Amino acid sequence: MMPRVSSGSIRLRLTTQLVVVAAVLSIVFVYSVWSVGKNTAETTQDKVLSAAAASIADALRTERGELVVDIPYSTFSMLEAISDDRIFYRIIVNGTTVTGYEDLPADPSLVDSRVPHFSNNVFVGEDVRTVAVKRSFSALGVPVDVVVFVAQTRAGYTRIASDVLSVAAWVGSGFFLFAIVLCLVASQSALRPLREVARAVERRGPEDLRPMRQLTPVEIAPLVSALNGFISRLESSLIRAEEFIADAAHCLRTPLAMIRTNAEIALRTTRSTPSRQALREILKAADESSRSTGQLLDHATVTFRSDNMKVERVDVVSLVADTIDRFEPVAEMKGIKLLSTPGRTTVDCRADPVLLRSALGNIIDNAIKYSPADSVIRVSTDLPLDRIRISVCDQGRGFGEKSCEMLTGRFTRGDNVEDIIGSGLGLTIVAKVVDSHQGELCIASNPEGAGTCVSIILPH
Amino acid sequence: MRFLLVEDNKRLSKAVATRLELDGHVVDDVSDIDTAETMLGVAEYDMILLDLMLPDGSGSDFLRSLRSKDNGTPVIVITARTELTDRVDTLDLGADDFLVKPFAFPELQARCRAVLRRKRGRSVNVAKLGNVAFDILDGTLTVNGQVVTLRNQELRLFEILFCAPQRIHSKAHLVDRLFSFGDSGSENAVEVYIARLRKKLRGSDLRLETLRGRGYRLSSNS
Numbered sequence: 001m002m003p004r005v006s007s008g009s010i011r012l013r014l015t016t017q018l019v020v021v022a023a024v025l026s027i028v029f030v031y032s033v034w035s036v037g038k039n040t041a042e043t044t045q046d047k048v049l050s051a052a053a054a055s056i057a058d059a060l061r062t063e064r065g066e067l068v069v070d071i072p073y074s075t076f077s078m079l080e081a082i083s084d085d086r087i088f089y090r091i092i093v094n095g096t097t098v099t100g101y102e103d104l105p106a107d108p109s110l111v112d113s114r115v116p117h118f119s120n121n122v123f124v125g126e127d128v129r130t131v132a133v134k135r136s137f138s139a140l141g142v143p144v145d146v147v148v149f150v151a152q153t154r155a156g157y158t159r160i161a162s163d164v165l166s167v168a169a170w171v172g173s174g175f176f177l178f179a180i181v182l183c184l185v186a187s188q189s190a191l192r193p194l195r196e197v198a199r200a201v202e203r204r205g206p207e208d209l210r211p212m213r214q215l216t217p218v219e220i221a222p223l224v225s226a227l228n229g230f231i232s233r234l235e236s237s238l239i240r241a242e243e244f245i246a247d248a249a250h251c252l253r254t255p256l257a258m259i260r261t262n263a264e265i266a267l268r269t270t271r272s273t274p275s276r277q278a279l280r281e282i283l284k285a286a287d288e289s290s291r292s293t294g295q296l297l298d299h300a301t302v303t304f305r306s307d308n309m310k311v312e313r314v315d316v317v318s319l320v321a322d323t324i325d326r327f328e329p330v331a332e333m334k335g336i337k338l339l340s341t342p343g344r345t346t347v348d349c350r351a352d353p354v355l356l357r358s359a360l361g362n363i364i365d366n367a368i369k370y371s372p373a374d375s376v377i378r379v380s381t382d383l384p385l386d387r388i389r390i391s392v393c394d395q396g397r398g399f400g401e402k403s404c405e406m407l408t409g410r411f412t413r414g415d416n417v418e419d420i421i422g423s424g425l426g427l428t429i430v431a432k433v434v435d436s437h438q439g440e441l442c443i444a445s446n447p448e449g450a451g452t453c454v455s456i457i458l459p460h
Numbered sequence: 461m462r463f464l465l466v467e468d469n470k471r472l473s474k475a476v477a478t479r480l481e482l483d484g485h486v487v488d489d490v491s492d493i494d495t496a497e498t499m500l501g502v503a504e505y506d507m508i509l510l511d512l513m514l515p516d517g518s519g520s521d522f523l524r525s526l527r528s529k530d531n532g533t534p535v536i537v538i539t540a541r542t543e544l545t546d547r548v549d550t551l552d553l554g555a556d557d558f559l560v561k562p563f564a565f566p567e568l569q570a571r572c573r574a575v576l577r578r579k580r581g582r583s584v585n586v587a588k589l590g591n592v593a594f595d596i597l598d599g600t601l602t603v604n605g606q607v608v609t610l611r612n613q614e615l616r617l618f619e620i621l622f623c624a625p626q627r628i629h630s631k632a633h634l635v636d637r638l639f640s641f642g643d644s645g646s647e648n649a650v651e652v653y654i655a656r657l658r659k660k661l662r663g664s665d666l667r668l669e670t671l672r673g674r675g676y677r678l679s680s681n682s
Contacts, residue, residue: 250540253540253560253562254472254561256561256562257561257562258475260563260564261472261475261476261478261479261562264479264565265482267636268637269482276632280636287564290561294560326557329570329573329574330567330570332574332611332612333566333567373649
């Protein structure tokens, strides 16, 4: 089942946040480079302008009480060397323009005598940068204030500023693109442990309830430990269920034994035919429930044990012989001969002997149950294609029309066995054992005529 | 046969004892290990039926101490708790076989006989009628000094008749005793076994009579 996806993707969120941070950083970078460039350009222009103004101011002198202005044209050529900007000047003496552009915006009152004063203005439809330098003289005992204004259009400055901006923008967007790639990689790798945990959970078999042991980053550790907690709760509830089945089977068995024994006693002592008939029915029912009880318990045990297999080296031949010994008295009661086809003396196999014995026991038990009296059941062990095959062939009635998959389902029985007591769990148990050993269960008609051959095929 | 039944559920143990006594066995039933050990000190048994869950300890401990004392009395463990591993373990501990509750008495009988046959030679318990000798414990029949093999059902039928000679056994009675109830036994099958038994008893001092409408009787010529 897919979980409900409601809170979006962590990766998308992480990537978005990282990208936003990268964008902010790129913008800050572009802006600061641009403003530093602009400042540098402005400062350069200001320095040149003030040097020009100062050289004009320095050339001022008084000759016999007259102020002489000598414009050093070399100054302008110096300014022109830097850029193609046009240069304007205006000299104001005691509030009266004495030379230069009379309409160049100028306010001598703002100008201090010590430091140059800068301002931005508009002149003849162009932005200009203006510097003002003030000098004070004394001509014939009269104080004279001279203010020199030098202005320059700002095309050079604007060009430098825009050049800087475009370089900064290129570098900034390059950085931004690179950052996006890094964000994607980072979010991918940050989420990798999460995907690994998911894969590890996915890879598990349906009955693998061991806790997860792989190393995980600190952030995922709570998730993994919550998962482990859940797994162990699940396992303990499974174990509880199995114990419950075992206890239930145990609690049922003793009363069933009471019913069975007393019914047998009654059957031996009564002479009334209807009572005998009733007692036989009671015995049959008791047998039926005791069989189901036993197989439920076996099923629970086999299920539990297939998850915790104790695999060891098992000699299949002697295991088969032991199981035959065990079932011989029961077979004999029906006059059935259990024959073991002589073959090899030992066949080694890696298996859980308890599970294997239980599977074989169930097959032989089935065979005895469905075989007619005075028939033969053959148990053989051979090694076809480097695998181990244990076959139990009877002369019974076969399994009818049902397929192998159907017969190994829980509580399913062949469709021709209504008159025989059975629970429908026997082959389920066998299939489970075979499955946990990566083996194969094969149900076929007996090649020698009537009957059935049930084979367990195990890897060598 | 003499049984020692060690089972803590008193009602069940009484029922099992009654059932065994109906088959002509002698049963001492005790409900704890302590009493069982006392009984073993004073009497010899042909078979011990042992429950594993007992009030004063585990049946497997009792079994282990019995075997360590070199007491070879056959033991069949009867248990209600049948973890698959239990079965293997009890056999490893020295039990000769085990049965899961509830069990059918014919199966108990068959298992007892199989165990006794395996442990043969320990005790001799042969009953004689004329030139026929029958070892009730392991079911060996000897006619005129010759061992006659009897298949299980024939053996059980013979045992029933042999233990109560001169008595008339109805067919219905024999069906109930011969077949466990999951199997479909029939009166016809009884007739088949009677016929086989008659053939095998040829030349002996025993006669198997058919009393029409009443049943069968084993009687001796001598």
